[in-house]
Amino acid sequence: MNNIYMVFFDLGLNKGGITSAVLNRSRYFYKNSYPADIVTFDYKYNSSKVVKELKKSGKMYSETKLFNMFDFFESRSLVTHSEKNQFLYDYYDHLLNESLCIVQDEKISRYFSKTTGEYLLYKKGNFETGNYVLDRFENNQRKERVYYRKNVLKRIKEYDYKNRLISERFFDELGFPFLRRNINRETGKVGKIYLLTDNKQFENSSELCSYFLSGLIEDRSENIIICDGPGSFPKILAAGFTYVKKYAFIHTNHINVRNKEKNKETYILKNGDQLDGVIVLTESQKNDIIRDYNLNNVSAISNFIEIPDVVNKPNNDSKKIVGMVSRLVENKGFVYLIEVAKIVTSIYSNVSFNIYGEGEYRSRVEELIQENGLENNFKLMGYTNDPNKAISEFDCVVSTSQIEGQGLSIIEAMLQQKPVVVFNVRYGPSDFIKHEQNGILIENKDTEKMANDIIYLLENEETAKKMGKQAREDIIKQYRPELIMQQWEKVLDLQ
Incomplete structure (x- = not known):
């Protein structure tokens, strides 16, 4: 097998x-x-x-x-131990018990030497569940950060005098160390690693x-x-x-x-x-x-495509919604989407561009929305766990992505019988979109043409519905799970 x-x-x-x-x-x-x-x-x-x-x-x-x-x-590591590493726990318990505790609130406490007043420990987290961190200080400089999960010590980070991470130690459920790795204090990259369970040393993570x-x-x-x-x-x-x-x-x-x-x-x-x-x-x-x-x-070989039921469009006001489910990253072409939205909303003010997803480009997209006066017509909806429900809200789905591996979010929209208007980029869209039959392919970066085709679909609901229905039929036929499985069996020579 x-x-x-x-x-x-x-x-x-x-x-x-x-x-x-x-x-x-x-x-x-x-x-x-x-x-x-x-x-x-x-x-x-x-x-x-x-x-x-x-x-x-x-x-x-x-x-x-x-x-x-x-x-x-x-x-x-656990195979080699049968009892808890009491020495480790006793060490930190002793530091806590022999110090003067000042409670800031239910999540933060600080500990000081009873004899010298030196700052020794900082404790933060949920003390009831046992999920917290404990920082140990020497000469007012952090030396360690100890991680507890359900009162079990799991990891210790060590720092230099400039508070730069220099090493990490990892512990099993009984409190015994099983791995230590050094960290380059200048670059933050992992250096030599010591696998304590196997008495082995490695030069790097690879x-x-x-x-x-x-x-x-x-x-x-x-x-x-x-x-x-x-x-x-x-x-x-x-x-x-x-x-x-x-x-x-x-x-x-x-x-x-x-x-x-x-x-x-x-x-x-x-x-x-x-x-x-x-x-x-x-x-x-x-x-x-x-x-x-x-x-x-x-x-x-395509990814396996789930074939969901069509989610009915919820009842809403007269506002039309052009949508996208996408990570908020630069290569998704949001600068072009903003241009498209600006053209469309200059003609129809009751159109909203709703984007589901998150990413490091969010702040830049927010800036573009404000710079182009689209605050009332361009909404960032955040991450969704239910893309099909999100897609159901849309009258039309758009993609200005500049690069694709396949275009799964477009396929998901087509399975929900939504008309799609997509920049024809490498790779993906042209493999499953038949222009003006089950979707619309636009020459990359032609924002005016994209805007005009979106307007056409919003104005011609029957055409949009027919295109969406054909899209679902074509995708189901092209990406049947049994067909994809047969391809895998052939390539991997599965037996």
């Missing part, structure tokens, strides 16, 4: 993109009797809680397992991650690794597998908005001959990669 391991950096609760794609893939693989689990490298004190919440929400399949590097090494992979996954031909995070690729190569099948899934465009190669994705493509296969989302990207990198092991 094949065992499939899908590798990327971290798994979080409120993440879309790669996380959603991998969770969905695991679900379909398991339903077809192919165990497909997730492997991550990040540190989370509550990774089990994250998994529990994801499964409770239905985002993560009930049988999917998470193999996290820190959890893996912590479990090794070496540790490779060691973890080689310990987790048995080197057999039945085992398959899919690298879903581009930063994980060198770690997989360095793990030294001889028989494990290795694939890299590139979820995004390997070319940036300035038409330059992306470093991580390009590294994968330039080393693609060391893999059993490279997988991308669209045929057009596959063809470009074969041409530009002379690779003959490239395949195109």
Whole structure:
């Protein structure tokens, strides 16, 4: 039987993109009797809680397992101990008990020496639940920050005299250290790592991650690794597998908005001959990669697409809504969307552009809204856990993105029978949008044409409805789960 391991950096609760794609893939693989689990490298004190919440929400399949590097090494540490490390707890308890405590409020307390008045400790958090941090000071300078979770000491950070992080220590549930890593005080990057459970030293995080992979996954031909995070690729190569099948899934465009190669994705493509296969989302990207990198092991497989029921549009006032579900990042082309909104609302003041999503570009979008006087017609709605409900509010869906891997948010809109007006960029839209049949493709950055087509759809409701209905039919036909599963079975040679 094949065992499939899908590798990327971290798994979080409120993440879309790669996380959603991998969770969905695991679900379909398991339903077809192919165990497909997730492997991550990040540190989370509550990774089990994250998994529990994801499964409770239905985002993560009930049988999917998470193999996290820190959890893996912590479990090794616990095997070697049977009792609590009382010495560690006694040390910090003694500091607290022998100090004078001054309570600021229910979340903050400070501790001072009873004999000298020296500032010794700072305690902050929820003391009832046992989730708090404890800062230890010497000569009025912070030396350590100790992290407690449910009164269990989990991590200690150490600082230099300039309050710069210089190292971290990680502890198992019984309070024994299992890993220490040094931090470059100038750059903040991780340096040498000491794996105390295995008496081993590593020069950097990549070496540790490779060691973890080689310990987790048995080197057999039945085992398959899919690298879903581009930063994980060198770690997989360095793990030294001889028989494990290795694939890299590139979820995004390997070319940036300035038409330059992306470093991580390009590294994968330039080393693609060391893999059993490279997988991308669209045929057009596959063809470009074969041409530009002379690779003959490239395949195109779409993400699994959930086919939801159509959510009825809620009753609202006469205002028309043009919408988008998107991360608020620069390459989504918000400067062009603002131009489009300005043209549309200059003709129809009862149109609102509603954007669901969050990101580091939010403040800049807010500035653009104010600079163009669109405060009453351009709304940032924040993150949504229910994109289909958000999409149901829209009369029309727009995308000014400058770069795509596939355009999943557009596909989701089409499944909700919404007419879409989209810049025709690499890659994705032209793979599933038939111009003026199930959507409208606009030459990139032609904001005037986009605005005019939006106005046309808002004025011609029957045309918009017909286009939306055709969109759903076409997407369901093109992205049937059984068809995508067949493609995976062929590429991975699943048995």
